[in-house]
Amino acid sequence: xxxxxxxxxxxxxxxxxxxxxxxxxxxxxxxxxxxxxxxxxxxxxxxxxxxxxxxxxxxxxxxxxxxxxxxxxxxxxxxxxxxxxxxxxxxxxxxxxxxxxxxxxxxxxxxxxxxxxxxxxxxxxxxxxxxxxxxxxxxxxxxxxxxxxxxxxxxxxxxxxxxxxxxxxxxxxxxxxxxxxxxxxxxxxxxxxxxxxxxxxxxxxxx
Amino acid sequence: xxxxxxxxxxxxxxxxxxxxxxxxxxxxxxxxxxxxxxxxxxxxxxxxxxxxxxxxxxxxxxxxxxxxxxxxxxxxxxxxxxxxxxxxxxxxxxxxxxxxxxxxxxxxxxxxxxxxxxxxxxxxxxxxxxxxxxxxxxxxxxxxxxxxxxxxxxxxxxxxxxxxxxxxxxxxxxxxxxxxxxxxxxxxxxxxxxxxxxxxxxxxxxx
Amino acid sequence: xxxxxxxxxxxxxxxxxxxxxxxxxxxxxxxxxxxxxxxxxxxxxxxxxxxxxxxxxxxxxxxxxxxxxxxxxxxxxxxxxxxxxxxxxxxxxxxxxxxxxxxxxxxxxxxxxxxxxxxxxxxxxxxxxxxxxxxxxxxxxxxxxxxxxxxxxxxxxxxxxxxxxxxxxxxxxxxxxxxxxxxxxxxxxxxxxxxxxxxxxxxxxxx
Amino acid sequence: xxxxxxxxxxxxxxxxxxxxxxxxxxxxxxxxxxxxxxxxxxxxxxxxxxxxxxxxxxxxxxxxxxxxxxxxxxxxxxxxxxxxxxxxxxxxxxxxxxxxxxxxxxxxxxxxxxxxxxxxxxxxxxxxxxxxxxxxxxxxxxxxxxxxxxxxxxxxxxxxxxxxxxxxxxxxxxxxxxxxxxxxxxxxxxxxxxxxxxxxxxxxxxx
DNA sequence: GATGAATGAGGGTTCATTCAT
DNA sequence: GATGAATGAACCCTCATTCAT
Numbered sequence: 001x002x003x004x005x006x007x008x009x010x011x012x013x014x015x016x017x018x019x020x021x022x023x024x025x026x027x028x029x030x031x032x033x034x035x036x037x038x039x040x041x042x043x044x045x046x047x048x049x050x051x052x053x054x055x056x057x058x059x060x061x062x063x064x065x066x067x068x069x070x071x072x073x074x075x076x077x078x079x080x081x082x083x084x085x086x087x088x089x090x091x092x093x094x095x096x097x098x099x100x101x102x103x104x105x106x107x108x109x110x111x112x113x114x115x116x117x118x119x120x121x122x123x124x125x126x127x128x129x130x131x132x133x134x135x136x137x138x139x140x141x142x143x144x145x146x147x148x149x150x151x152x153x154x155x156x157x158x159x160x161x162x163x164x165x166x167x168x169x170x171x172x173x174x175x176x177x178x179x180x181x182x183x184x185x186x187x188x189x190x191x192x193x194x195x196x197x198x199x200x201x202x203x204x205x206x207x
Numbered sequence: 208x209x210x211x212x213x214x215x216x217x218x219x220x221x222x223x224x225x226x227x228x229x230x231x232x233x234x235x236x237x238x239x240x241x242x243x244x245x246x247x248x249x250x251x252x253x254x255x256x257x258x259x260x261x262x263x264x265x266x267x268x269x270x271x272x273x274x275x276x277x278x279x280x281x282x283x284x285x286x287x288x289x290x291x292x293x294x295x296x297x298x299x300x301x302x303x304x305x306x307x308x309x310x311x312x313x314x315x316x317x318x319x320x321x322x323x324x325x326x327x328x329x330x331x332x333x334x335x336x337x338x339x340x341x342x343x344x345x346x347x348x349x350x351x352x353x354x355x356x357x358x359x360x361x362x363x364x365x366x367x368x369x370x371x372x373x374x375x376x377x378x379x380x381x382x383x384x385x386x387x388x389x390x391x392x393x394x395x396x397x398x399x400x401x402x403x404x405x406x407x408x409x410x411x412x413x414x
Numbered sequence: 415x416x417x418x419x420x421x422x423x424x425x426x427x428x429x430x431x432x433x434x435x436x437x438x439x440x441x442x443x444x445x446x447x448x449x450x451x452x453x454x455x456x457x458x459x460x461x462x463x464x465x466x467x468x469x470x471x472x473x474x475x476x477x478x479x480x481x482x483x484x485x486x487x488x489x490x491x492x493x494x495x496x497x498x499x500x501x502x503x504x505x506x507x508x509x510x511x512x513x514x515x516x517x518x519x520x521x522x523x524x525x526x527x528x529x530x531x532x533x534x535x536x537x538x539x540x541x542x543x544x545x546x547x548x549x550x551x552x553x554x555x556x557x558x559x560x561x562x563x564x565x566x567x568x569x570x571x572x573x574x575x576x577x578x579x580x581x582x583x584x585x586x587x588x589x590x591x592x593x594x595x596x597x598x599x600x601x602x603x604x605x606x607x608x609x610x611x612x613x614x615x616x617x618x619x620x621x
Numbered sequence: 622x623x624x625x626x627x628x629x630x631x632x633x634x635x636x637x638x639x640x641x642x643x644x645x646x647x648x649x650x651x652x653x654x655x656x657x658x659x660x661x662x663x664x665x666x667x668x669x670x671x672x673x674x675x676x677x678x679x680x681x682x683x684x685x686x687x688x689x690x691x692x693x694x695x696x697x698x699x700x701x702x703x704x705x706x707x708x709x710x711x712x713x714x715x716x717x718x719x720x721x722x723x724x725x726x727x728x729x730x731x732x733x734x735x736x737x738x739x740x741x742x743x744x745x746x747x748x749x750x751x752x753x754x755x756x757x758x759x760x761x762x763x764x765x766x767x768x769x770x771x772x773x774x775x776x777x778x779x780x781x782x783x784x785x786x787x788x789x790x791x792x793x794x795x796x797x798x799x800x801x802x803x804x805x806x807x808x809x810x811x812x813x814x815x816x817x818x819x820x821x822x823x824x825x826x827x828x
Numbered sequence: 829g830a831t832g833a834a835t836g837a838g839g840g841t842t843c844a845t846t847c848a849t
Numbered sequence: 850g851a852t853g854a855a856t857g858a859a860c861c862c863t864c865a866t867t868c869a870t
Contacts, residue, residue, distance in 0.1 A: 007850070026319050028236040032844060042852050044846080053844065065385075107381055108315045112233050115380025128385040149409075155386050156402045163374030168366050171373075173322025174314055178272075178335040179362050195363045202356075203410040214833065239861060249835055254862065421829070440733050442650040446865060456831055458867080467865065479799075521795055522729045526647050529794025542799040563823075569800050570816045573789050580792075581784030587736025588728055592686075592749040593776050609777045616770075617824040628854065653840060663856050665842085670854095674840065 011049050013039040018046075019060040023102030027057050027109045058117040061110055062124060064103045068096055069127045077134050082142030083201065089135070090200045094165040094193050104170045131158070142204070149206045157204070164196040218256045220246040225253075226267040230309030234264050234316045265324040268317055269331060271310045275303055276334045284341050289349030290408065296342070297407045301372040301400050311377045338365070349411070356413045364411070371403040425463045427453040432460075433474040437516030441471050441523040472531040475524055476538060478517045482510055483541045491548050496556030497615065503549070504614045508579040508607055518584045545572070556618070563620045571618070578610040632670045634660040639667075640681040644723030648678050648730045679738040682731055683745060685724045689717055690748045698755050703763030704822065710756070711821045715786040715814055725791045752779070763825070770827045778825070785817040 017039035021030045032053055036043040050056040075092055077085040097104060110118055118124050135154035142148030168175070172183045182188055224246035228237045239260055243250040257263040282299055284292040304311060317325055325331050342361035349355030375382070379390045389395055431453035435444045446467055450457040464470040489506055491499040511518060524532055532538050549568035556562030582589070586597045596602055638660035642651045653674060657664040671677035696713055698706040718725060731739055739745050756775035763769030789796070793804045803809055 010850085026233060026235060028233060029319070031842090033842095042850095043844095044852070045850080047845070048850075105319060107378055108319065111378050111380045112236075112312060112315065115384055118381055118384045121384075124385055125387055132386065153398075153402070155388060156399065159375050159382065160371055160402070160406050163370040163372075164367055165370075166374045166378075167370030171314055171318050173318045174325055175366065177322055177325045177328075178331055179339065180332055181362065191360075192363065195360070195367070199367050199406075199410040202412070202414070203406040205409070205414075207409070207412075217833080238859090240859090249833095250861095251835065251863080252833080255833075260861065424829085440647060440649060442647060443733070445863090447863095456829095457865095458831065459829080461866070462829075519733060521792055522733065525792050525794045526650075526726060526729065527794075529798055532795055532798045535798075538799055539801055546800065567812075567816070569802060570813065573796065574785055574816070574820050577784040577786075577788030578781055579784075581787045582780050585728055585732050585787075587732045588739055589780065591736055591739045591742075592745055593753065594746055595776065605774075606777065609774070609781070613781050613820075613824040616826070616828075617820040619823070619828075621823070621826075631854080652838095654838090663854095664840095665856065666854080668841065 010039075010041055010045060014041055014046055014049060014056075015059055015063060017041075018050075018056050019063060019102060019106070022057055022060050022109060023105045026105065027053075027113060030057075054117060057109075058121060061106050061117060062121055064100070064106055065124055065127055068100070068103060069131065071096060072131060077138060082138050082145060083147055085138045086142070086204065087197055087201060089138075090161050090164075090197050091193065093161050094196050097162075097165040097169050098189065101169065104166060108170060139204075146206060148204045152204060157200075160203070161196075161200055164199060165192075168192055217246075217248055217252060221248055221253055221256060221263075222266055222270060224248075225257075225263050226270060226309060226313070229264055229267050229316060230312045233312065234260075234320060237264075261324060264316070265328060268313050268324060269328055271307070271313055272331055272334055275307070275310060276338065278303060279338060284345060289345050289352060290354055292345045293349070293411065294404055294408060296345075297368050297371075297404050298400065300368050301403050304369075304372040304376050305396065308376065311373060315377065346411075354413060355411045359411055364407075367410070368403075368407055371406060372399075375399055424453075424455055424459060428455050428460055428463060428470075429473055429477060431455075432464075432470050433477060433516060433520070436471055436474050436523060437519045440519065441467075441527060444471075468531060471523075472535060475520050475531060476535055478514070478520055479538055479541055482514070482517060483545065485510060486545060491552060496552050496559060497561055499552045500556070500618065501611055501615060503552075504575050504578075504611050505607065507575050508610050511576075511579040511583050512603065515583065518580060522584065553618075560620060562618045566618055571614075574617070575610075575614055578613060579606075582606055631660075631662055631666060635662055635667055635670060635677075636680055636684060638662075639671075639677050640684060640723060640727070643678055643681050643730060644726045647726065648674075648734060651678075675738060678730075679742060682727050682738060683742055685721070685727055686745055686748055689721070689724060690752065692717060693752065698759060703759050703766060704768055706759045707763070707825065708818055708822060710759075711782050711785075711818050712814065714782050715817050718783075718786040718790050719810065722790065725787060729791065760825075768827060769825045773825060778821075781824070782817075782821055785820060786813075789813055 014035065017035045018030070021035045021038065025031070030053070032043060032046060035056075036046055039046075046053075046056060050059055072089075072092065075085075075088055077089060080088065132154050135158055139148060139152050139154055139157070143150050143152075168183065175181075176183050183192070221242065224242045225237070228242045228245065232238070237260070239250060239253060242263075243253055246252075253260075253263060257266055279296075279299065282292075282295055284296060287295065339361050342365055346355060346359050346361055346364065350357050350359075375390065382388075383390050390399070428449065431449045432444070435449045435452065439445070444467070446457060446460060449470075450460055453460075460467075460470060464473055486503075486506065489499075489502055491503060494502065546568050549572055553562055553566050553568055553571070557564050557566075582597065589595075590597050597606070635656065638656045639651070642656045642659070646652070651674070653664060653667060656677075657667060660666075667674075667677060671680055693710075693713065696706075696709055698710060701709065753775050756779055760769060760773050760775055760778070764771050764773075789804065796802075797804050804813070
């Protein structure tokens with residue numbers, strides 16, 4: 001066995017395998033057997049470390065939330081000029097969603113299940129207070145500097161920023177089919193990145 | 208049985224029950240037994256009319272696509288002033304998504320499965336040619352009138368319009384939890400509607 | 415419909431389709447739907463003409479028994495020199511089995527079911543009295559002429575004659591695999607025909 | 622459950638029950654539920670040990686092939702006088718088929734399915750090389766001794782030997798009906814045994 | 829004679845989970 | 850901490866047959 005009594009590593013391998021499996025097949029479609037096999041672990045160990053499939057799903061989801069928020073904090077948006085900061089957040093969000101498609105499918109799954117896992121999580125809300133405050137700060141500074149229009153709610157804005165990329169990427173299979181267009185080519189992705197940034201920056205601009 | 212030899216009605220009842228079931232539980236989580244029970248039909252009939260679960264799912268998806276596109280065409284956008292037309296499309300899209308949450312979950316399911324059903328559909332692409340052309344016409348007229356900026360791709364814009372509402376509504380459970388805010392109260396919904404319209408209209412406005 | 419109120423033809427098409435289906439898949443594996451489809455008939459008609467699947471199977475079996483016995487009678491064995499007559503029967507039996515593989519699988523199916531259909535048939539035993547008497551006559555004449563050894567039972571001999579070809583052809587898939595040899599090439603079939611004839615004629619020859 | 626954590630025994634019980642079920646009802650007619658019940662095992666275990674019904678069928682078939690070939694090798698034919706050896710093989714084959722009717726029905730089933738299981742088997746062809754070589758040796762020695770005629774192919778001869786018993790036993794239900802004779806009485810079986818031996822030995826005898 | 833629609837029992841298979849070691 | 854063996858409920862789907870017209 002790969003698995004020579006290193007509990008920390010075993011746990012980690014299981015979580016990584018589970019994240020990939022849940023991302024690929026959703027919560028309902030994920031198979032406990034496949035997770036165990038990919039983790040090179042005994043199936044019993046999933047239950048030992050994570051109690052049951054639902055709890056394992058929550059762990060995977062928390063792990064990905066923690067990851068995106070940590071990456072976001074590294075942007076250091078507080079110290080940038082407001083328009084630059086906003087541009088940076090838009091670009092980061094797009095890029096993160098593009099490079100971490102598993103995050104999108106995990107969120108879809110969780111919402112299909114009406115958020116019943118995340119509702120039990122203490123960690124997840126904690127992670128998000130800074131995000132809102134940071135964005136609020138950017139908006140306030142931009143408004144004060146006269147570059148952003150007034151009255152924009154940071155939560156609403158964040159949802160718009162995320163929505164721009166989310167819908168494009170999460171629904172890329174149906175969109176490609178209904179619009180008969182390759183959305184994932186290098187040039188299509190570059191164009192969408194430009195479009196997203198233009199949309200958001202124009203939308204908040206002071207008239 | 209309720210089922211008094213009216214094939215048209217039987218088929219319709221099955222499709223309606225299936226749409227609801229798929230919307231609620233996703234493709235994988237949907238149960239053929241439940242669909243049959245809700246349709247007050249024999250389980251065998253699902254296979255008689257729709258061959259298998261996948262094909263039933265496709266039929267449900269096609270049905271909802273047809274529905275939104277038909278409603279959209281009734282907006283009569285071609286004959287309106289460009290900004291009015293765009294505003295109307297944004298408001299319609301938001302309202303449709305809000306009133307037809309099943310459409311969102313159907314799309315999520317289909318994309319989780321990499322669009323493998325819609326790819327086999329001839330009907331779905333056909334439904335969407337007019338949408339793009341209509342939006343292209345609005346943009347062209349707005350540009351000519353000097354109210355919209357130039358160079359906006361109607362497909363990209365449509366994805367942004369839909370994305371605004373989609374992400375908010377589809378991910379409302381996780382968003383409510385991470386932002387600790389009720390997103391579905393009457394006032395929250397009204398605010399989001401205003402926000403969406405403001406975002407899109409500002410974003411396309413000529414500077 | 416192909417099927418314009420010619421009951422005789424409808425019945426015949428169903429029986430032909432059933433014979434093929436039973437031959438290909440066995441009784442248990444045969445599908446009533448496929449039979450109806452291939453017969454270009456409504457499924458209900460199978461039941462109208464043949465009462466149920468078992469009875470349809472019996473009809474198919476009786477049909478094939480009638481066919482081989484009729485062909486056999488045309489050999490006109492009574493008026494031939496004994497060795498010639500026997501040779502002719504051996505060759506005919508081989509050729510018939512080769513050209514009518516459906517007969518072999520029908521028999522296999524019936525025997526898997528312990529002959530429960532044929533047991534109810536009056537027609538089948540009737541067809542076979544002449545066969546035994548003909549063969550008995552040949553043996554008697556051959557014995558009298560001093561070319562066949564004495565004491566051969568025509569029933570036992572017929573079983574040997576049929577067995578030579580039956581096992582080779584009915585089990586050709588497993589035999590080909592265990593002996594790693596193509597049993598169905600033109601040359602292999604020709605060789606088996608010679609072998610069969612040689613075996614039987616040598617076996618009955620007066621020492 | 623009887624099933625006290627002895628995997629070897631569990632596997633064996635399943636295989637034994639499956640062999641009987643497949644023999645009695647054929648592959649298509651066999652029921653996984655009945656196999657599990659007779660094996661006093663959970664239905665899930667069949668899939669745990671044998672992956673699916675087809676694979677279980679192959680395992681049963683391989684098991685029976687191994688059994689007959691092992692019994693055959695115990696005849697020690699290489700060291701016997703050619704006519705004695707041949708007689709012994711004929712008698713053994715008859716007796717084996719008589720005492721192991723399940724082998725015949727397994728073969729019938731496999732051939733109904735065009736040998737699609739055995740084709741995937743490595744073990745089965747391996748088991749059969751010695752059989753052919755042994756029979757070839759017997760024929761060669763008999764020819765050299767002047768008791769057998771020349772030019773007999775061991776594969777063809779084996780098929781004849783097996784065919785003698787196979788057709789009689791496998792088709793006993795239809796044969797009993799068409800010839801109106803009890804083929805399974807003690808005396809009938811004894812007579813057939815004599816007939817088989819006489820047929821084969823006379824057929825190969827040097828004229 | 830002929831049709832499409834409907835039925836209920838059960839088909840093989842897969843599931844998350846737990847037991848004994 | 851770790852393992853392979855075992856469980857029973859439920860999954861999607863298919864079957865031969867019959868009903869109403």
